Amino acid sequence: MHSEENAVYVVDDDKRVRDGLSELLESWQIQVATFATAQEYLDAPRPQSPSCLVLDIRLPDIDGFELQARLADDPHPPIIFITGHGDIPMTVRAMKLGAVDFLPKPFRESELRAAIELALARDREARFDRAALSELQSRLECLSARERDVLPLVVSGLMNKQGAAELGISEITFQIHRGNMMRKMHADSLPDLVRIASKLSIPITHSRHGN
Amino acid sequence: MRVHQIWKYAPALAMGCAGTALGIVEQEPYGAFFLALAAPMLFKRRQVAAAIALVVIVIGALVVFLSSDGFASITRSAAFLLCALGAFWLVNVWRARADADQHLNDAKLIVESMPGLGWATDAKGNFVYVNPSVVEYVGKRTDEFNATGRTGLEAVHPDEAERVTAAWLTSMRAGSSFESIHRIRRSNGEYRWFHAYGRPHFDEQGNILGWFGTTIDIDERKRAEQRLEESERQLQTLIDTMPVMIWCASPAGVPIYQNPKTLEYLGATFEEIRSNNFGVVHPDDIEGFQSAWAACVERKSSLSLVCRLRYNDGTYRWNRIDASPLLSEDGDIIEWYGTNVDIEELHRTQEELRANAERLTMMLDTLPAFVWCASPDGQPTYFNKPLMEYSGVTLEELRGANGSGFAPMIGSLVHPADAPLLRHRFEQSFKSGQPIALKYRHRLADGCYHLVDCRARVLRDCQSRLFQWYGVIVDVEEERQAQTQLQRAQHQLELATRAASLSELSASIAHELNQPLVAVVTNSSATESWLGAMPPNIERAKTSARKAADAANDAAEVISRIKALFRQSGGAKSPGNINDVIEEACTLLRERISGSKCDLRTHLEPDLPIANFDRALILQVLVNLIQNAMDAMATLNGAIRLLEIRSRFDDGKILVDVRDSGVGLHDNEKIFEPFYTTKHNGMGIGLSICRSIVGAHAGKLWASPAEPSGTVFSFALPLSGG
Numbered sequence: 001m002h003s004e005e006n007a008v009y010v011v012d013d014d015k016r017v018r019d020g021l022s023e024l025l026e027s028w029q030i031q032v033a034t035f036a037t038a039q040e041y042l043d044a045p046r047p048q049s050p051s052c053l054v055l056d057i058r059l060p061d062i063d064g065f066e067l068q069a070r071l072a073d074d075p076h077p078p079i080i081f082i083t084g085h086g087d088i089p090m091t092v093r094a095m096k097l098g099a100v101d102f103l104p105k106p107f108r109e110s111e112l113r114a115a116i117e118l119a120l121a122r123d124r125e126a127r128f129d130r131a132a133l134s135e136l137q138s139r140l141e142c143l144s145a146r147e148r149d150v151l152p153l154v155v156s157g158l159m160n161k162q163g164a165a166e167l168g169i170s171e172i173t174f175q176i177h178r179g180n181m182m183r184k185m186h187a188d189s190l191p192d193l194v195r196i197a198s199k200l201s202i203p204i205t206h207s208r209h210g211n
Numbered sequence: 212m213r214v215h216q217i218w219k220y221a222p223a224l225a226m227g228c229a230g231t232a233l234g235i236v237e238q239e240p241y242g243a244f245f246l247a248l249a250a251p252m253l254f255k256r257r258q259v260a261a262a263i264a265l266v267v268i269v270i271g272a273l274v275v276f277l278s279s280d281g282f283a284s285i286t287r288s289a290a291f292l293l294c295a296l297g298a299f300w301l302v303n304v305w306r307a308r309a310d311a312d313q314h315l316n317d318a319k320l321i322v323e324s325m326p327g328l329g330w331a332t333d334a335k336g337n338f339v340y341v342n343p344s345v346v347e348y349v350g351k352r353t354d355e356f357n358a359t360g361r362t363g364l365e366a367v368h369p370d371e372a373e374r375v376t377a378a379w380l381t382s383m384r385a386g387s388s389f390e391s392i393h394r395i396r397r398s399n400g401e402y403r404w405f406h407a408y409g410r411p412h413f414d415e416q417g418n419i420l421g422w423f424g425t426t427i428d429i430d431e432r433k434r435a436e437q438r439l440e441e442s443e444r445q446l447q448t449l450i451d452t453m454p455v456m457i458w459c460a461s462p463a464g465v466p467i468y469q470n471p472k473t474l475e476y477l478g479a480t481f482e483e484i485r486s487n488n489f490g491v492v493h494p495d496d497i498e499g500f501q502s503a504w505a506a507c508v509e510r511k512s513s514l515s516l517v518c519r520l521r522y523n524d525g526t527y528r529w530n531r532i533d534a535s536p537l538l539s540e541d542g543d544i545i546e547w548y549g550t551n552v553d554i555e556e557l558h559r560t561q562e563e564l565r566a567n568a569e570r571l572t573m574m575l576d577t578l579p580a581f582v583w584c585a586s587p588d589g590q591p592t593y594f595n596k597p598l599m600e601y602s603g604v605t606l607e608e609l610r611g612a613n614g615s616g617f618a619p620m621i622g623s624l625v626h627p628a629d630a631p632l633l634r635h636r637f638e639q640s641f642k643s644g645q646p647i648a649l650k651y652r653h654r655l656a657d658g659c660y661h662l663v664d665c666r667a668r669v670l671r672d673c674q675s676r677l678f679q680w681y682g683v684i685v686d687v688e689e690e691r692q693a694q695t696q697l698q699r700a701q702h703q704l705e706l707a708t709r710a711a712s713l714s715e716l717s718a719s720i721a722h723e724l725n726q727p728l729v730a731v732v733t734n735s736s737a738t739e740s741w742l743g744a745m746p747p748n749i750e751r752a753k754t755s756a757r758k759a760a761d762a763a764n765d766a767a768e769v770i771s772r773i774k775a776l777f778r779q780s781g782g783a784k785s786p787g788n789i790n791d792v793i794e795e796a797c798t799l800l801r802e803r804i805s806g807s808k809c810d811l812r813t814h815l816e817p818d819l820p821i822a823n824f825d826r827a828l829i830l831q832v833l834v835n836l837i838q839n840a841m842d843a844m845a846t847l848n849g850a851i852r853l854l855e856i857r858s859r860f861d862d863g864k865i866l867v868d869v870r871d872s873g874v875g876l877h878d879n880e881k882i883f884e885p886f887y888t889t890k891h892n893g894m895g896i897g898l899s900i901c902r903s904i905v906g907a908h909a910g911k912l913w914a915s916p917a918e919p920s921g922t923v924f925s926f927a928l929p930l931s932g933g
Contacts, residue, residue: 014726016762020733023755027740027748084725105725109736 005049006120007031009077011041011067012056017082017105021054024109030116038062042070047077050127052100052119057083057090068097075130078119082107136200139185147181154178154190155197156206166206220252238278240291243271247295251302261303268295328405328426334419336383345426350398368394368402375407386411386419392429404433456551462536462544464488464504473551478523493519493527500532511536511544517558520551529558581684587669587677589641591617598684601656626652626660628849633665644669644677653684661688691806698806723769730762784825784908789865789928790815790858792826796833797856800841807841809854816859822930824908829928832901832912836869836924839898843873843922853921864910864927872921879914879922901926 008030010021018034025032035041039061041053053076057064068079078100083090091102100122101115143151146167153163164174187193227249231242247264254260272295276288322329322342329342338353346352349366356365367375371393382389389409394402409424450457456473460466466485474481477491484491492500496518507514514534519527534549575582581598585591591606599605602620617637621630629651640647647667652660667682734755741752793815797804804811837854844852855870876882883902898912905912905926912926 014730016730016758016765017726017733019758020730020737020762023737023751023758024733024740027737027744027751027755082729084721106728106732109732112733 007033007047007049007051008054008116008120009041009044009047009051010034010054011036011038011059011064012054012082013037013058013060014056017056024112025116028113038064038067041067050120050124051077052116052123053077053079054116055079055081057081057094065093065097068094068099072097075126078122078126080112080115080119133199136185136196139196140200142184143181144177146177147184150174150177150181151185151193151197152202152205154181155194155202156204157208158206159208162206162208224249238274240271240274243267243274244291244295244298247271247299248302251299251306257303257306261299264299268292268299271295325425327428330409330424330426332409332422332424334421336379336422339421348397349395366396368396370394382409382411383419386413389422389424392433395426403428403430405429456530456553458549458551460488460534460547460549462508462546464508464547467546476523476551476553477521491521493521495519507534507536508544511538511542514547514549517554528553528555530554579686581663583667583680583682583684585617585641585667585680585682587641587679589617589637589680591620592679624654626654628652632851640667640669641680644671647682650687653686655686661686662691663687694802695806698802701802720769724766727762727765727769731759731766734759734762784823786821786823787826788819789822789824789829789867790819792830793833793856793858793867796830796837799830799834800837803838803841804854807845807852809841809844809852811854811856814855814857819858819860819865820930822865822928824928825904828904828907832904832926833867833869835898835901839924840869840871840873840922843871847873850920864929866925866927868923868925870917870921870923872917875916875920876914876922879916882914883912 008025010018010025010032012018012021012034013036015036018036022032022034033044035044038059055064055067059067062070064079064081064083071079079094079098080100081094081102082105083102084105094102100119101111103111103115140148149167150163153166158166160171160174160178163178164171167174182193185193185196187196227242227245231245234241246267250264250267251257251260254263269292272288272292275291276284278284279287322340323344325342325344328345328348329340330338330345331340333339338356341353341356349356351366364372364376364379371391375391375393378391379389381387388411389407391407393405393407395405396402405426406429407424407426409422411422412420414420450470451472453470454472455470456476457470458466458473459468466481466488469477469481469484474484477484479491489497489500500516500518503516504514513536514532517529517531520530522528531552531554532549533552534547536544537546537548539545576596578595578597581601582593582595583591583598584593594602594606602624604620604623608619618634621634621637625633633649633651636647636649639645646669647665649665650662651665653663653665655661663684664687665682665684667680669677670679670681672678738752738755738759741748741755793813797811797813837856840854844854851872853870853872855868857868857870859866883898902912905928908928910926910928912924914922914924917923
């Protein structure tokens with residue numbers, strides 16, 4: 001938590017709030033960047049370390065929800081909403097769209113701290129997941145065309161004989177491709193391969209018992 | 212034996228009887244001689260008399276013959292016989308003459324006692340005799356007639372003299388009867404009509420001996436005939452010149468006479484019509500005509516029908532044909548007399564009227580509204596079909612209802628809560644002629660009460676007396692429901708807007724306060740963190756603490772700004788007329804008032820002095836009071852909802868009353884307390900705000916019970932406006 005790697009971005013049109021939050025977060029040894037408008041935040045470079053966004057809902061140009069919607073499609077730091085006049089529908093809407101927390105102003109220090117810690121943890125995890133997935137994808141890219149054909153058949157649970165027949169090759173050849181594929185995917189066993197395939201969203205296309 | 216005349220002959224008989232007696236004594240047949248002469252005198256029948264006389268003479272001659280002897284007996288008896296026969300013969304001749312005289316005398320009497328003029332002429336035409344009537348009438352005697360040389364013609368009317376003379380001469384020449392009708396001058400110069408008739412009298416050789424004639428006064432008859440002729444002529448002229456088609460037909464319907472107007476109208480000759488009686492009737496009407504005619508002939512009743520006849524230009528025009536049969540004593544038809552009247556224009560007008568009436572009726576019956584008419588005193592005279600069907604009563608039933616007009620219908624079909632007002636309004640309007648415009652609930656065919664708009668207006672005649680009421684009843688239920696919904700929506704919108712603006716306000720206040728509060732909280736926490744660090748970062752802690760204090764000051768600033776904001780309202784007083792504000796309030800609430808079915812009555816004093824007040828705030832007070840009044844009557848069931856607003860000037864103050872006819876209040880003071888309410892959805896602050904507004908104007912607001920029910924809220928504003 002008290003790592004220099006962590007960063008918190010604050011978007012609030014009120015300078016007093018921005019200053020107060022940056023003072024508090026700095027006193028917690030967290031790096032802070034503040035923005036008066038959503039556009040300023042959008043224009044700034046994307047953070048590389050685990051981070052979170054403390055976002056006021058009422059903003060002069062693009063309001064908090066709008067910004068949340070714009071960020072939804074790409075990886076972005078988790079959002080903690082703060083607002084001076086929140087109500088239940090707003091809260092529900094924010095949470096559904098993936099906000100970490102929704103803090104009505106004035107909020108307690110402890111609430112803010114808990115929310116930020118949760119957000120940073122979630123971001124860290126997400127970053128780890130993204131890194132793992134990109135490793136698996138690079139492994140998948142190493143596969144030859146034939147090995148890539150073999151992969152879904154194996155994942156679907158087809159026996160060597162069935163897979164070979166499906167591809168129109170001999171069982172021996174199939175077994176060779178299968179071995180190479182397992183090795184390149186760093187899969188120790190079939191369940192391991194299935195787990196990896198599921199992360200890569202490789203569909204199960206066949207059934208051992210025929211179509 | 213003419214016994215009654217016997218006394219005339221008594222001396223003769225006495226002398227005869229004496230002679231007979233002496234003859235018997237002397238044995239001479241004098242008695243027989245006497246009897247032979249007496250018999251024709253005494254016996255009316257001449258044969259009997261002659262027979263008796265001859266027998267007596269023979270007996271006398273025998274007596275003479277027997278009493279004498281020898282030659283003397285023959286001569287004596289012959290002398291007696293001859294003398295007696297001769298005497299008897301003479302007596303007989305005398306008697307014949309006497310009888311003829313008697314007859315002539317009788318005839319003369321007859322002629323003279325005749326009422327007519329009797330006359331006789333000789334063969335040349337000269338009067339030989341005129342009876343006294345002639346003398347009396349003409350004033351001339353026979354010889355005077357003949358003296359003129361023109362016999363009787365002189366007295367004949369000059370116009371007829373020639374004709375009568377000719378006829379007379381013709382008759383004289385031919386020896387035929389003479390007959391003439393002519394006028395004869397009376398002695399006083401006056402002419403009278405006579406019928407003269409003469410016959411010639413011939414001798415055995417056939418020569419005319421003379422003329423006998425009578426001339427009878429026929430003046431009366433003649434004049435009657437003339438009058439008849441005159442009246443007939445007049446009648447004929449009348450029939451021929453009258454602009455009416457007149458005709459006459461045989462019992463079977465064959466035309467006998469058609470007046471010129473008829474022929475001219477039909478453009479046909481009498482012969483043409485006679486040959487084809489129905490030829491002028493429109494082909495479509497012939498059948499009906501013939502059957503009607505046949506029916507009338509059979510019943511011997513009058514004919515009256517309307518049909519199309521061919522006009523002389525070939526077009527068919529509507530005619531009314533009326534005919535009556537002339538019946539004999541036996542009840543047989545002698546002749547038909549009839550008239551035709553061209554009613555084309557009338558018919559066309561009637562057709563148009565009928566079409567118009569039909570159109571109007573159809574329109575009225577298909578209108579999605581109820582239409583009625585009533586007499587000036589409120590008796591329904593017309594209901595259109597929908598109204599008849601809906602109300603389920605007929606006009607007759609209503610008319611029969613003791614003259615109370617619409618009362619039965621109001622009683623049965625109008626919502627009980629609205630009926631008294633409606634009845635009252637109807638009665639008033641039928642008395643005063645004021646138009647009726649009223650909305651009330653009317654039960655319709657579906658059995659439900661619908662709000663209807665009843666409007667009626669009276670038509671006045673030229674003397675501006677009430678003539679006829681015309682009214683419509685329109686179902687405005689849907690409109691009302693739509694309006695109600697609209698009002699509800701408006702009301703909700705208003706509430707929502709109010710709530711929104713309230714939440715807006717509170718949100719902005721919250722935001723204004725929260726921002727510095729966030730800064731206070733975060734900076735205070737930061738201060739704590741800086742101070743709690745190892746080692747404590749005093750500089751940063753100071754900075755944070757200052758920022759927290761600044762933020763707290765900001766918050767205080769916000770609070771004072773808001774207070775200032777609230778203090779500002781209610782300051783803008785300006786001179787104005789309170790009536791304008793009342794009207795504005797009524798306008799603002801018009802929809803709600805009409806929707807609440809309140810009867811709004813305003814009594815605004817026209818010359819209110821100008822007062823100084825905050826228009827917006829006083830408007831708020833009025834709106835509040837009117838709304839309260841309507842709310843107080845919202846739950847009333849059936850009672851009249853009266854909302855009365857009155858303004859007046861009294862004792863230097865302007866007074867405004869807002870009166871409702873609701874159930875009234877329990878406590879007329881408590882309601883002004885904040886958060887006290889009698890409404891289930893009220894906040895209980897309206898009246899307290901109103902009172903504070905009026906108080907800010909140095910005025911007074913109070914409530915008091917109204918008579919007979921309800922509450923009056925009154926406020927008084929001093930002119931100075933406080």
